[in-house]
Amino acid sequence: MPTRSIIHLHIDSFLAEIERQRRPDLSGRPIVVIRSRGGSAGVVVSVSAEAGNDGVTESMTARHAQRLCPEAQFIAADYQLYREIHAAVMDIASVYTPLLEPYVLDSAYLDVSACGSLFGTVRHIAAEIKQKVKEKLGFEISAGIGTNKLVASAASYIACPARILEVEPGKEREFLAPLPVRLLWGVGEKIEKRLADLGVHIIGQLASIPERFLVKQFGPAGSGFHKLACGIDYSSVLAGYPPEIIKIEQMFPTGEDEIEEPAALEEYLPGFADRLAEKLRRHGRFTKTLTLKLHLCADGPAASRVAVIERRLKRSIDSSIDISSEFRRLLCARMESGMKVSGISLVLKDLSYGENSQLSFMSDKTLRMRQDQIVNAIKDRFGERAIFYGVALAKDGQASFLRPAP
Amino acid sequence: MKAICGRKDLFEGVQTAGRAVSSRSSLPILGHLLIRSEEDHLRIAATDLEIGMECSVESNVQEHGCLTAPARILTEVLSALPDADVVISVDESNVVNLKCGVSEYTILGLPAEDFPMLPDVKDDVSFKIEKATLRQGIHKTIFAVSAEEARPQLTGILLLLEEGGIKLVSTDTHRLCRQDMSITQGRGEAQAIVPGRAMAELSRLLTSDEGELSVNVSPSQILFDMPDVRLVSRLIEGQFPNYERVIPAEHDRKLTLPTADFLQAMRRAAIVARENSNRAVLRTVDGKLVVTAESGSVGKAYEEVEVVKEGEDVEMAFNAKYLLDVLGVMDAEAVELELTGSLSPGVVKGQGADDYLYVVMPMQIT
Numbered sequence: 001m002p003t004r005s006i007i008h009l010h011i012d013s014f015l016a017e018i019e020r021q022r023r024p025d026l027s028g029r030p031i032v033v034i035r036s037r038g039g040s041a042g043v044v045v046s047v048s049a050e051a052g053n054d055g056v057t058e059s060m061t062a063r064h065a066q067r068l069c070p071e072a073q074f075i076a077a078d079y080q081l082y083r084e085i086h087a088a089v090m091d092i093a094s095v096y097t098p099l100l101e102p103y104v105l106d107s108a109y110l111d112v113s114a115c116g117s118l119f120g121t122v123r124h125i126a127a128e129i130k131q132k133v134k135e136k137l138g139f140e141i142s143a144g145i146g147t148n149k150l151v152a153s154a155a156s157y158i159a160c161p162a163r164i165l166e167v168e169p170g171k172e173r174e175f176l177a178p179l180p181v182r183l184l185w186g187v188g189e190k191i192e193k194r195l196a197d198l199g200v201h202i203i204g205q206l207a208s209i210p211e212r213f214l215v216k217q218f219g220p221a222g223s224g225f226h227k228l229a230c231g232i233d234y235s236s237v238l239a240g241y242p243p244e245i246i247k248i249e250q251m252f253p254t255g256e257d258e259i260e261e262p263a264a265l266e267e268y269l270p271g272f273a274d275r276l277a278e279k280l281r282r283h284g285r286f287t288k289t290l291t292l293k294l295h296l297c298a299d300g301p302a303a304s305r306v307a308v309i310e311r312r313l314k315r316s317i318d319s320s321i322d323i324s325s326e327f328r329r330l331l332c333a334r335m336e337s338g339m340k341v342s343g344i345s346l347v348l349k350d351l352s353y354g355e356n357s358q359l360s361f362m363s364d365k366t367l368r369m370r371q372d373q374i375v376n377a378i379k380d381r382f383g384e385r386a387i388f389y390g391v392a393l394a395k396d397g398q399a400s401f402l403r404p405a406p
Numbered sequence: 407m408k409a410i411c412g413r414k415d416l417f418e419g420v421q422t423a424g425r426a427v428s429s430r431s432s433l434p435i436l437g438h439l440l441i442r443s444e445e446d447h448l449r450i451a452a453t454d455l456e457i458g459m460e461c462s463v464e465s466n467v468q469e470h471g472c473l474t475a476p477a478r479i480l481t482e483v484l485s486a487l488p489d490a491d492v493v494i495s496v497d498e499s500n501v502v503n504l505k506c507g508v509s510e511y512t513i514l515g516l517p518a519e520d521f522p523m524l525p526d527v528k529d530d531v532s533f534k535i536e537k538a539t540l541r542q543g544i545h546k547t548i549f550a551v552s553a554e555e556a557r558p559q560l561t562g563i564l565l566l567l568e569e570g571g572i573k574l575v576s577t578d579t580h581r582l583c584r585q586d587m588s589i590t591q592g593r594g595e596a597q598a599i600v601p602g603r604a605m606a607e608l609s610r611l612l613t614s615d616e617g618e619l620s621v622n623v624s625p626s627q628i629l630f631d632m633p634d635v636r637l638v639s640r641l642i643e644g645q646f647p648n649y650e651r652v653i654p655a656e657h658d659r660k661l662t663l664p665t666a667d668f669l670q671a672m673r674r675a676a677i678v679a680r681e682n683s684n685r686a687v688l689r690t691v692d693g694k695l696v697v698t699a700e701s702g703s704v705g706k707a708y709e710e711v712e713v714v715k716e717g718e719d720v721e722m723a724f725n726a727k728y729l730l731d732v733l734g735v736m737d738a739e740a741v742e743l744e745l746t747g748s749l750s751p752g753v754v755k756g757q758g759a760d761d762y763l764y765v766v767m768p769m770q771i772t
Contacts, residue, residue: 357683357770358725359749360579361652369770370749 003169005122006237007110008144008152009129011089012161014106015046015082017139019075030054030072034062035250043251045077046106049161059251083279085137092132096125099237107156109149111237126164147172148233154183172231177204184228186221194218203229246279246287246351248272251295251343265294265344266328270389272346273324274375280323280348281376286316286357288350290323292330295343309334316352319368320375320389323348407443407471408495411463413506416492417484419450419463420477422635425607427477428454439480440521441494442472448494451524452477457604458524458638469495472518475502483511524638527622527629531594533567534620535587537632541612543574543585544605546735546762551602552578559644562599567592567623575649576602581728581766582652596623599646604628604639611635653765654751657744659717662757663695665741669733671709675699676726678707685769686726690719699726722748723769729754732764 011017016031030051034042042062054069062074086105094100096119099111112125119125126143133141140162144155151172158179159165167175176183181203182192194217200206206214207229214222227233250268280287294307309330317323327346359366378387420439428436431454440451446467451460473496483504484492493505500515544563552560557579564575570592574585608630612619622629630637672686679686681701689696695713700706722745733741738756745752754764 357685357723358580359767359770361577361582361751361765361767362579362647366749366767373749 004111004113004147005116006146006149006152007112007122007126007129008146008149008156009089009093009108009110009126010142010144010156010160011106011133012140012142013046013048013052014086014139015077016048016051018082018085019073020048021138022081026073030056030069032056032062032065032069032072032074033077034065034074035077042074042076079275085139088137089133089139089141092136093129096129101237107153109152109237123164123166126166130162130164146175148231149235149237150185150228150233151175151231154179157183173204173207173229176229176231177202177207179203181206181229184225186224186228191218191225246276246283246285246348247345248276249343249345265331265341268344269327269331269346270320270324272344273327274320274389276346276348277318277320277323277372278376278379280318280351281372283351285351286318287323287348288313288316288352289348290326290330291345291347291349292327292334293345293347294334294339294341295345297340297342307334307336307339312350316350316357319372321368407441407473408467408469408493409443409448410466410468410491410493411448413484413487413489413492415463416448416465416494417481419448419461420481420484422461422611423450423452423459424477424481425610426452426454426457426459426637431455435474435516435520435522437476437478438474438516438521439477440472440474440518442518443467443470451521453522453524453638455522456601456640457607459607459635460524460638461635471496473500473502474515474518474521475513476515479513480504483513524636525627527624527627527638529593529620529622531567531596531623532620533572533589533592534618535572535589536618537612537614537616539587540619541609543572543587544609544612546585547574547576547583548602548605548609549731549735550576550578550581550583550764551605554578558642559599559646562601562642563605564646564649565596565598565600565623565628567594567596567598569595575646577647577649577652580725581732581764582649583732584649584653584763586761590618594623597646598623598628599642599644600628601639601642604637608637611637652751653763654744654746654753657717657746657753659715659720659745661690661695661716661720661743661745662714662740663711663743665733665736665739665756667711668695668741669730669736671697671711672726672729672733675707675709676730678704679726683769684725684727685723686729687721687723689721690715695720720745722752724752724766725769728766732766736762 015033019031019033020026031048032044032051033046035045044056044058044060044062044065047056047058051069051072056065056069056072065072066074082105090100090102090108093108093110097110097112097115101109103109112122115125122145126145130141130143133139142156142159142162143164144152144157144159145164145166146152146155147169151167154176155165155167179202181187181195181200184203195206200209206225211223211226214226218225289310289312291308291310296305296307311326311330313326375387423439427439431437436454442449446464447462448465449460449462451458487506487509490507495503496515500517502513502515504511504513547563551563555561560577560579566573566575571586571588576583611632619630619632622631626641628639628641675686675697676684678701679699681704682699686697686699690713693713695711697709697711698707732754736756738759740757742755742757743752748768751765751767754766756762
């Protein structure tokens, strides 16, 4: 297999830095961006370096963050703005390779293996992107370079803030060895604890354990952990810009009172579906496969931590109402009594340019499309919060501006 | 019954009526043709209970009577016999005998009385129309008939008999055709949804441009009566959609294009468009209509057609096949496209021709 050249770009404290740019008066002050759920409830989604020094981390509840860093400026996330700036970063990166995979809002993988003759060395490409992002958008990015996605991702973690780190081919295992095991994909809190019980804290320790022992301990996933620990990762950079999937994920804070019953999640769906549909339409795409993931609480009765249900439609859709009703159907089909949900992911796959976009005289589709067209025009002119489904007022954070600030 | 016919005449009659034979019926008699003698001719009939056809063939009738014979076998045998007179007869056991020169075939028939009678459609509501006019009308509307059985009303053509004329209307919900025609004689008013299949068969029968046919309409059946052939069809029950609501009352942009040039450009662009849901994008640029199509697996198409534009510039996507269908039946030298918004229906008309209207929904432009 020829050696690959993968860059992992990471925009440092992305959301917090966007807010700092928007409000220069916050210069030097700790910033915590929260996804508001109305009232004083919310989850931390981005932390500036200053707030990070006080122990504030992502996924923490806003209340907890406030206790840790009372002087921090708490700002409600403005995802429309973040998405626009993220798209601008992706536009800069996409000049270098079509193999560009956006990964959440603040990072992306680039496969530049075949771009050497056009743009120079991989380090040169990473440096150019870093410089252009800084010049055009004013953000610092870190870049990790490696022969696979895992190593590039770990390298960008070490390179943060604002550096470029290249791991030479053949030195992947050596590079990963001193890093904590939680940097490996699939190693969450629970697995990390189980590994710690085995005396394994760093990746080098994990790599030295025989694969068959790990398989015995963790099932088939054990084999994957062993390969990753040895620096072996064959996963491809999925050309995803324009995106191949469109996703929304909402994790609820882990306080007992914050966990949702599945039935209560129905109220979130119109708002989520509206945002998914808007993303879809902005890329001129339609979707044919919808996946719903319910992240379940550990103390619930379900055997698995994630309940997944997927549906492939006969026809592609792109309207908010169609997407909402399909997800409602999935939710109803997957709900079980006693389930406690700590998070929800809605994913649109099989994105196409709409093989079935012929309009009809006698279908509601045309009416819905006109409605969506008008909603898009209003949002373009007056902002994302200007219009949304009334039901979203009850649950979705995007409507929380109508409530008093915490 | 015993009669002598020319092989060719009998074969043509069997072929014509045979188009109404049911191919999938569980009733064996519906796979048969009924042949009945009348003075100096034979009447050959078939039905699948939805449509029935009856044609007459000149014959030297020696013994009057009637018989049935399996349509497929009879057609095959007659197609292969030499061109000479055929003697057709039947015995008491319903065994049909065919003699032609030295060839002789006995074919097992069924009792003629088991054959369902073609309904008698009264002429309380009726009209007469030129054959050529009706054939043109069917030609210009039948392509928009829906193939979806889920909405049976749309699988037919709406026939509207009004004062002084008739209208044919068809729609598959993506496009709609309306053809106005004058009649030579008429009585009453009627609305009937005639199955698309019946209209297609009728169109095949209207080969001669000369002469007229009479049409009788009853609440559940329609009869198209020509001198040598009769076609009876049941009507589709239900309400045809209010097609007048679909026709835009106004437009803010109008394109006038030479029909032949536009048709040729669309034909070429459709080669690429068919690989991408038939999507063709129409855009006006500097006095030209630019037609483009794009497919990831094939490539791109670019065409220009001279256009006279009224109103703002246009950018809309249409199903290339839907435009080709209508351009292919247009007689006028220039065609007019009346448009409004990118999600609103467009109207296609022949310049100076008010008797034909085509309304087509666009494709979503991305």
